[in-house]
Amino acid sequence: MSITQILFWILTVAALFSAIMVVSSKNPVHSVLWLVATFFAISGHYILLNAQFLAIVNIIVYAGAIMVLFLFVIMLMNLNKSAEPIKNRWLQIVGIVSGGCLLLVLVAALRNTEVAKNIAEVNTGDAGLIKNLGKELFTTFVVPFEISSILFLSAMVGAVVIGKKD
């Protein structure tokens, strides 16, 4: 078992455990912090797949910006006192069972397909380097890139309009 496989299993267990803790912890602040842990584990997976640009962007954008936004909203609303009474136990059981059924069906459907016999190259390859990604982004995908700036502008205007006290 090489060092790459050991790192893969450690990161997988960390991602799954912290994702379960996101769903199961009562305090919303704890949920946010576990979600940050999940994002760090997924960034570790990106580094393992040699997608360095996406690893850095994932840490900066998700763990840095979006999760801080969530924390700000939770603390502004003063929600960090875990005030969610368990009303219906059956609803939770049904939710867990249906999620497990979805997982079972999807894994059983995708386990023996042709594409699942391939190998994802780990630790090598230059598909995820900033040089190749930047070249591709500013030649082939330059129009979606500019459209995404308009999307950001409209999202900013929309957030201000919705959040304004009227």
Place this chain on the structure above:
Amino acid sequence: MPINYYIVLALALFSIGIVGVLTRRNAIIVFMCIELMLNSVNLLLVAFSKMQAAKNAAVTVAGTDGQLFVFFIMVVAAAEVSVGLAIIVMMYRNIHSVDINFLNRLKH
């Protein structure tokens, strides 16, 4: 690393997000579970792009478009989070709660 492992990992993360959306009532936690589902799909896209890069290794740009799709998904997710959190703040200001059971009437 076989692509099977990445498929199962991404599906497990996605199912955990589904369970969170179905069982939790706090609107912010439901939103965080949606972010978790988006991230599992991103992980699967990156794994598939590295699979493409391994399949045709002669082409240097093989697989870069998958990673650029992940980049665009992150862009859209950032915009979505800003608008969604504004909606949650407005909802808290109107009904003084973020419990999604109060939203079943689609008015007031």
